[in-house]
Amino acid sequence: MLNGNDKKGGERMTSNPFDISGKKAIISGGAGDLGRSMVAALRDAGVEVVVLDIIENLHEKVNDWSIPDKAKVHGVKVNLADRGDLAQGFDEAVRLLKTVDILVNAQGIQRRHRAEEFPISDWDEVIEINLTSVFLLCQMAGRIMLTKGYGKIVNIASMQSFTGGFTIPAYAASKAGVAQITKSFSNEWASRGVTVNAIAPGYIDTKMTAAVKADPVRYPRILARIPLGRWGTPEDLCGPLLFLCSPASDYVSGVIFPVDGGMLGT
Numbered sequence: 001m002l003n004g005n006d007k008k009g010g011e012r013m014t015s016n017p018f019d020i021s022g023k024k025a026i027i028s029g030g031a032g033d034l035g036r037s038m039v040a041a042l043r044d045a046g047v048e049v050v051v052l053d054i055i056e057n058l059h060e061k062v063n064d065w066s067i068p069d070k071a072k073v074h075g076v077k078v079n080l081a082d083r084g085d086l087a088q089g090f091d092e093a094v095r096l097l098k099t100v101d102i103l104v105n106a107q108g109i110q111r112r113h114r115a116e117e118f119p120i121s122d123w124d125e126v127i128e129i130n131l132t133s134v135f136l137l138c139q140m141a142g143r144i145m146l147t148k149g150y151g152k153i154v155n156i157a158s159m160q161s162f163t164g165g166f167t168i169p170a171y172a173a174s175k176a177g178v179a180q181i182t183k184s185f186s187n188e189w190a191s192r193g194v195t196v197n198a199i200a201p202g203y204i205d206t207k208m209t210a211a212v213k214a215d216p217v218r219y220p221r222i223l224a225r226i227p228l229g230r231w232g233t234p235e236d237l238c239g240p241l242l243f244l245c246s247p248a249s250d251y252v253s254g255v256i257f258p259v260d261g262g263m264l265g266t
């Protein structure tokens, strides 16, 4: 039997529960290896997107990604390590889109040192960019989504949300933190129409994982633990992303969704 909440959820469903055309999205770190394919997936699904990123030639890149007859892609250059700049960049994104329905946090940096030598300056930088900026952007976007009673937040977590890794203690701490704040925001916001989930990519063939791929000992060990028998590609994340951004996932919140070729099951 339907209760009031069930009915509300059912009413939101469109005839195609995966239809997100006309929605407005902000993707932080959207100029990165994974971000770029997520921007393209949302654009191709009819979503107008603002990319928040620090890369030098952001505006030229964004022009390349804007395709006639597809939803528009904008760029706002921002340093997410600077809290004032982050707030200004977010406001500019909302000004361009007029609102925000979808937030994807795909920013991230990696610093590698032995644990006993890990510099505190690198720790601070990784935590600020990988965790604090995710917290702040969730909070800012969430305030707008809560007033509308609908929104989709997808944070990009990691296998290091579950494991400690090697030589990456700050990254592992930041990604475990991303998983935890995903659940914290979900606990408070899901009943108010804003779902908050994370995607935990496995080993994806990008510059961030190049050091591991080049390691003659670790690479075959990792590959042997992936039931699908291959590393992932940035495109492998797009189906799960579109699902988590669409009404098809309206009853899914607080989940850390591994996209890892089955690795976590081994």
Ligand SMILES: NC(=O)c1ccc[n+]([C@@H]2O[C@H](COP(=O)([O-])OP(=O)(O)OC[C@H]3O[C@@H](n4cnc5c(N)ncnc54)[C@H](O)[C@@H]3O)[C@@H](O)[C@H]2O)c1
Residues within 6 Å of the ligand: 028, 029, 030, 031, 032, 033, 034, 035, 052, 053, 054, 055, 078, 079, 080, 081, 105, 106, 107, 108, 109, 129, 156, 157, 158, 159, 200, 201, 202, 203, 204, 205, 206, 207, 208, 209
């Ligand atoms: N590549 C992988 O295999 C993998 C696996 C698990 C998780 N992840 C996570 O996925 C996300 C994207 O990773 P990626 O491989 O695309 O990395 P990437 O380095 O290609 O992309 C990260 C993006 O964040 C941006 N960024 C970094 N610092 C910034 C700052 N101060 N201000 C604004 N933007 C900043 C970069 O410019 C870049 O465009 C990250 O959160 C990463 O931790 C990646």
